[in-house]
Structure formats: C-alpha cells, structure tokens
Amino acid sequence: MKVPLLDLKLQYASLKKELDEALIKVAESQYFILGPEVEKLEKSLASYLGVKHAVGVSSGTDALLLALMAIDIRPGDEVIVPTFSFFATAGVVSRINAVPVFTDxxxxxxxxxxxxxxxxxxxxxxSHAPWVPALCGLPNPMVVWPMITLGRSFTSWAARMAFEPRRVWRRRARGDERR
Structure with a gap:
C-alpha cells in the first residue's frame, strides 16, 4: 500500500480555477521572481496584517532566516526550537551561527x-522567544491561547515586541553592538 507523504489533491481541486489562472498569468508574463504579482501579494498581506510592509520570499526556510535576522539574533545566541519540526527550523539558526536548543x-x-x-x-x-511552529494541523496552545483570550491587540503587541526592526536597524546604522 502506497501512502503519500503529502496529498494536496482535495485542496488543489477546490482552488483549481484560481491556481491555474495565476500559474498561466505568471508563465505568460515571465515574472518568476518579483514582478507585479509578488508586489500585489505583498501589498495585500501588509493590508491584511495592518502593517506598512510585507516581504515575499522564495521559501519557508528564507522566511525563517529573515525572521531571525529581523529580531537581531547574533552568533552565539540560543534559539529554542522543537525536536519535531522540519529541519529548516533549526537549520536557519545554525546558518547564522546561533545555537539551536532543542526542546521536547x-x-x-x-x-x-x-x-x-x-x-x-x-x-x-x-528574548526567551522560541520558534513555535504549528504542526500536523494542530496549532501550538502557547500561541493560540493568548491570541484567543486577548485578541488582536495581543497579537499586534507580540509582533511589535518580537520584531523591533527600527531599533535594530538604527543601532546597526550607528555601529552599536549588543554585546
């Protein structure tokens, strides 16, 4: 018996028309990176999230790497990661010479x-901030409970506290080091 690792047939069927149209549009325009479709996605995401900017990247691995860089993780910093996750969760931590600390x-x-x-x-x-990926369709209660009980204001506050890009970039522009 062959069990597929990932079967997206039902999801694809429900979005087939929209996905096929988008794929044809990209193939015809030849904008495989950047371009008007990515710009439209970034603006739409920024609007949905209530932020000034959103950045599209080529993979989840790049998204994790960008997130670590945005919160100013440096060589030698410890980043808590789950033992059960895609290898990129810990891989990007090592890539910037930080130390992945595995939790059960x-x-x-x-x-x-x-x-x-x-x-x-x-x-x-x-920052005592672990990577908290949601796996197997089961969101992590450590993230979901505060969002449900405290609502969007908590989510916005947590995002601002976790990603303080202006502080980070201003400090780097001045040449200040954290250590």
Missing amino acids: IDPVTFNIDPADLERKITPRTM
Missing part, C-alpha cells in the same frame, strides 16, 4: 512542551 514536544499537540521550554531558558536564550 507535547505528546498531544506535537508542539513545544511548555514545561521543557521553561527548563531550557538560559541568559543566552535570545
């Missing part, structure tokens, strides 16, 4: 176990 997973949600997370935090753990 919760056997029910398959996400980071909050008790193990607490044990792994050290003074070198950057």
Whole structure:
C-alpha cells in the first residue's frame, strides 16, 4: 500500500480555477521572481496584517532566516526550537551561527512542551522567544491561547515586541553592538 507523504489533491481541486489562472498569468508574463504579482501579494498581506510592509520570499526556510535576522539574533545566541519540526527550523539558526536548543514536544499537540521550554531558558536564550511552529494541523496552545483570550491587540503587541526592526536597524546604522 502506497501512502503519500503529502496529498494536496482535495485542496488543489477546490482552488483549481484560481491556481491555474495565476500559474498561466505568471508563465505568460515571465515574472518568476518579483514582478507585479509578488508586489500585489505583498501589498495585500501588509493590508491584511495592518502593517506598512510585507516581504515575499522564495521559501519557508528564507522566511525563517529573515525572521531571525529581523529580531537581531547574533552568533552565539540560543534559539529554542522543537525536536519535531522540519529541519529548516533549526537549520536557519545554525546558518547564522546561533545555537539551536532543542526542546521536547507535547505528546498531544506535537508542539513545544511548555514545561521543557521553561527548563531550557538560559541568559543566552535570545528574548526567551522560541520558534513555535504549528504542526500536523494542530496549532501550538502557547500561541493560540493568548491570541484567543486577548485578541488582536495581543497579537499586534507580540509582533511589535518580537520584531523591533527600527531599533535594530538604527543601532546597526550607528555601529552599536549588543554585546
């Protein structure tokens, strides 16, 4: 019996017309990177998220790398990652010479176990902010509960606190170092 690793037939069928039209549009325009479709997506995402800018990247790996750079993770910083995730979750941490610190997973949600997370935090753990991916269609309660109970204002606040790009870029422009 052959079990597919990832079967997207049902999802594709429900969006077939829109996906096929978009693919043909890109193939005909020859804008495989950047171009008007990416610009439209970025503007749409920025509007939806209520931010000035959104940046499209070529992969989830690049998105993770950009996120680490945006929050100013530096060589030697510890970043807490789950043991059960796509390899890029820890790979991008190593790529910028930071240290991935692996946490156990919760056997029910398959996400980071909050008790193990607490044990792994050290003074070198950057911002005490772990990567918290949602896996297997089960969002991590560590992220979902505060969003549900505190609403969008909490989500916006958390995003601003986690990604302080103006502070980071101003400091870098002045030549200031964190250490």
